[in-house]
Amino acid sequence: MSTSTGLNIIHFTNKLSQYSSITLFVIGTIGNLLNILVFISLKLFRNNQCAFYFTVESISNIFLITNSLAIYLLASMGNYDVAILSILWCKLRSILFVSCTVITLYTICFSGIDQYLSTSHLFFLRQLSTIKLARCLTIIIVIISLLHTIPFVIFLDIQQGVCTVFHPQMVNYISYIYYPVLIGFLPMTITLIFSLLAYQNVRRIIRRQIPVVRRRLDQQLTAMVLIRIIIFLILTLPFTCLQMYTYLTKITPSSNFYIFAIENLVSSIVATLLNLNYAISFYMFCIAFQRFRRQVKHVLIKKYWRRCKLWCFFVELLNKDWHLPCTTPLSQSHKHMCKAAHFIFL
Structure with a gap:
């Protein structure tokens, strides 16, 4: 009875993982790409440190949610986890997850620290x-994150149908240092402290003689960092606690299949919440800040959409084989279009 119930739970968990990973991949990729587009396109953000950290975080987030999608798609295509058959994929997916997680979390930390310093x-x-x-x-955190994956590559192994670390000392490091400290309470504490300090600084900015544009930018970025940290704390804490429990208990399918199926379901739900952390920052910024919505609208409509329409217009002219020299009597607007067409396509 418990075995059949466990099989049903495993089946439901697989479906949940597949649909959630595809959904989060779509909304996460779109959201992170729009984040990158806004932060690199607007002159206001182009040389701003906090916006630079948001851009780096968005790039890392794309790798994380792509890795998550690849895991579940490969598992769904063959109805089994490829990581329990291929030691190469077992190690590769762990390298991507560990390195990108460290990069994402500590760029959030750096953005909080930078806002405190700049304000x-x-x-x-x-x-x-x-x-x-x-x-x-x-650059330093990218190098450290890659070096940090070396012990995982060495000690990751496949045993009893599970791709994980079985070396006792490495298990202790993961259970007591990596999850609770390195990607748990340490970045949470740093981001929370410095974001609150930055918030206090922003409140004092009004008393100092600072240009209005700079003041509004500092207020906007500090509020965005605070929102990002709140999302990070809520969605990351359950995963950190669950991973500590998983490495300490080490329940496998052969030991107790029903409990293993329950833990697998809980892990899937918590992993979905974690991936949500990497996917929704853009949407939270849009919901929380009217100014950010105006900036997104400006980038998408006034910059790229108009360029797209102009480009499509010129392509249509070329398809019609309309090659008029600029010396031909034309209206002033047509002369500008002709010159622009020559500039773009020659």
């Missing part, structure tokens, strides 16, 4: 907030 009333702290430092910190 500080102390001049020497404001001097530390530079785009050069942001790029250096990003």
